[in-house]
Amino acid sequence: MASTPHAGMRADHKAVADHDGFLRHARFRWIKVALVVCLIALIGYFAADVKPRPYGGSWYGYTLGTAGVLLIFWLALLGIRKRAMTAGRWSLKAWTSAHVYLGLALVVIATLHTGFQFGWNVHTLAYALMMLVIASGIYGAAVYAVLPSTLSSNREQLTLSQMVEGIRAIDRQLHEAAQPLTHSYTEVVLAASEESPFATSLWSRLSGKYPHCATARALTAFQNVASSPDTGPAFATVETLLIRRKAQLDRLRRQTRLKALLEIWLYLHIPGTIALIAALTAHIVSVFYYW
Amino acid sequence: MAELVRLAIVGSGPAGLSAAGRAAALGLSHVLLEKSDHLSDTISKYQKGKHVMATPSQLLLRSDQAFAVGKREDILQTWTDRTTALAVNVKYNAEVKSIRGTGPAIPGSIQKIVTRARDGSSTMTEVQRFAPPYAIELSSGETIMAESVILAIGTQGNPNLVRCPGSDLPHVTYQLDDPYAVLDEHIIVIGTGDAGIENARGLAEDPAQRNMVTVLNRAAKSTNVRESFATAKEPNALALVADHDAGKLTIRYETETKAVEPGWITLATRDGEEKIRCDRIIARIGSAPPRGFVEACGIEFSSSDRLAFPVLSPVFESSAPGIFVIGALAGYPLIKHCLNQGYDVVEFINGNTALKPADEPLLEAKFRDLPGKRSVDEWLEMLRSSIAILEAMSPLQMREFMLDSVVRSCSKGEVIFERYDSGSSLFAIAEGSVHVLTDPGDATKVVPIGKGSIFGEVGLISGRRRGATVVAAEDAICVEISRTAALKLQSQVPAARKAIELISIERQLLQIFSSGLTSADVAELVASARVENKVAGEVVLAEGEEGRDIYIVRRGSMIVERLIGGRPVFLSYLPAGSYVGEMALIDGGPRSATVRAAIKSEVVRLPGDAFARLLQRRPELLAKARSDMAARHDVNMFIESRKESFSSAVDMYSQTAQFLVDNGIGEATDVLLIDEKLCIGCDNCEKACADSHDGLSRLDREAGKSYAHLHVPTSCRHCEHPLCMSDCPPNAIKRGDDGEVFIDESCIGCGNCQRNCPYGVIRMDSEPPKKPSLLSWMLFGAGPGPGEAPKTWRKKNASGGEPPKKAIKCDMCSGIDGGPACVRACPTGAAIRVSPEAFMSVAHMESDN
Known part of the structure; x- marks a missing residue:
């Protein structure tokens, strides 16, 4: 029905090209690079004539070891890149993409570097720590790929503070509405409204199970006597409010659960990286010391 | 009969105070009338402790009153003390009800006042003007007689009153x-x-x-x-x-x-x-604007436009002889202007004709580097007489107009602006001529524009990027008129408005069809064209209806829809500068789709018959129109072909497009969107924003609406016609080279832009103290870390009290190499910046699927 004046302007290209996630960035550029790196390492492993058998101290072992340690330091730099808002044409998405795929390539490089020789020593400790960091990273990449859409649908356009404010608003109404009830009922209601949505164990937050939820208990108390004769209109109002509180609390808990699942691995990934760098330093120093 | 004073000054704001102070210093008999029981009511209603700025800084203060940057309370105290020291005769609780001349009727001086009722009807009353002295009637019933009156009542007006029995009670x-x-x-x-x-x-x-x-x-x-x-x-x-x-x-x-x-x-x-x-x-x-009262005093306004100001002589005298208008009511909202005018107007009334306005040095600086040694007055006269749209301006209007404009001397061949530059200013040629390069690939295809005419009007009207490059054809002198000055000009000088409208319609026609058409070809169309306003959602063309008229989107944007299987399906988004309706004209038959306004828009309606005659005369134009249409036939075919297999995808796409339009993307030029299928909620975008701009984030990721996992966060859309700009006293909000709308350092922190923004993206805050470096945070835990520092940390580390609050908003990271920090710092690629026409196209839907 119409013609537009600036068809094919620069923005056109931008919108379409940039709209890829970190895993698909630049048509899987970094997965391709990582595969090539792995392939070269494997070919080298079988082609290199190392006597008596492949091991870390051979010339090829040193090559792989140097590549591995440089890669580890570069991978660790993501933490700084993310926080240092310098000018320039860099994109954190590209960094993340490279971080994920090159980090996976490290499995191949480092394992070949060991020459499959393991033992109870600092060398194997460094290897184990590295694998732990990579495993937590795989979990991280997986939740980053899967969870965001659930996070988005669960919050239904509300911000976290709006969710908390919504529960507080119900609490104020509960206080008013529970005034005419008998003592035992006001107790339960009070306990429910004083329950903080955040004071909870890590396990509850991650699993989403709250066996001691005061709101759920209050609701059960009300629903079990719903047909008794001494229930007035106040009783029904409180019950409705409790149902609403429960629903909003559930949403808030789902939200904090998803957030926790998205973040928990970092508590392993980052201290693990620091421990890895320490063990790696010990590994390198000891190798050269006993040369 | 009451005692006769030389001067009555109405209103004790900065302008009135300064005028009264000058009158007292000169020993003129005077009275300062203030409706409340204290001085400067408007400023005393500013919030407690508000920091009041003194812009423009380069303008010298010329007043018996003192004024410098400071807290509201201190400034008011200084003024009150100074007013007492000068022995100004202030009359408090003196609300003026009417001002009428008591001398003989002035022959031929009749003011026509048009009042428009809500239903659109209007009535005209005629007021015969009488010569001074003036009788000023107060609401207390008292009358004051004055030879001259200075109106300095500002633009706040009076609050609308409750009308019911008992509404005059004190509570x-x-x-x-x-x-x-x-x-x-x-x-x-x-x-x-x-x-x-x-x-x-x-x-x-x-x-x-x-x-x-x-x-x-x-x-x-x-x-x-x-x-x-x-x-x-x-x-x-x-x-x-x-x-x-x-x-x-x-x-x-x-x-x-x-x-x-x-x-x-x-x-x-x-x-x-x-x-x-x-x-x-x-x-x-x-509140009711003071216009009704002012007009009843016999003071004429420049037009019926809501933004119009009273018509004034170079000495601030209105069309009622002996009544002078200064300050915000005269169009000068800044305190410093007001103070200066209070001084100047009393000097003028007292017979000091040699006084040069306080802005003289500013204007001198503007003209200093131009060829030809002319005085400021000569320059103003030369510009006024040689540029058609400025002809009807008074010398006072010219002065003010030039303060907001720039005069440029261009040598032959110099590029004035380039295609796709952003810019919303209007250019006028005072000397020489320019060439518009209509074909980016061929520098020989030019349209000349001569002396006295204007160019760049498309940017002004549509708010979009420049459509073509303009170069100086010979040595030329051009006036670059800022958007604010151009809007003011149009509201003050109706003839200028009409002239700009006609030229812009003609240029738009020539530019859109760009097949060697000349002004003569389109003269008939221009003459019969009508500009129509469309409110958001209003239908311009309805699918299935008969009609042959053609519409050009002049301002705003349109969306095109078709009914498929009983449901409207979004086909495309039309920014300003597009045209619609030619399909029915060329192919015959009813309208093939519905076109409605996405936001408040203006269209130019061209009669189909006149357009058909033009097509007959210029067959190459028909060929071009047909090739434009082919692309749209393809889109229609695509939608038709997908409607079975992809009906839910098409449906989804329509609804997403509607959601985006509802959230202001229709008037956006560049907007931040978040793909919530990728967003992990780390808020690194907000942190990056804060760390790139003085430690304050200009976006709120979590707030805002979402639809189908597409989230529009609270962040500037860089609107085509930014509402934030509409009422900025120091004109601190501008559009930059990359199309970004930004606030410069002359912001006075008044908060008007924050109130005017419909999307809530402007915040008022003061610059936080500097944080320790990132490394010292990582290694030693010094400071609050990346992102916006919490309030408590800012309070504890503020040295010498909090700096004044200013308005802050997204500037698209202009001047920062690499572009918007929010996008660069997103670890998963969820944050994207898009322009609406790129995002809302069928092609994009195809790439998504």
């Missing part, structure tokens, strides 16, 4: 200074605009104050607050409704006041009358 008030000082009262708030909501919420915020607050709303209750609170911003209305739901206050819908008596109010509700307790009424029902 019916129109403002609220401190909501936290009101305790234990039954309060009725009338008016559901932002001011009323703010007052009501403030009074009810702390339950310890034990206030019973009731808000009266004339509208009916609705789940859509945009209907039930039409004049308020949506977030404010939602917050009020939430307070009501939480039991903090009560909203009564479909309710009006019937009568007021001490301690009680009678309400008219849908179910009849009801009497409730009431200790205080706060009515916030808008």
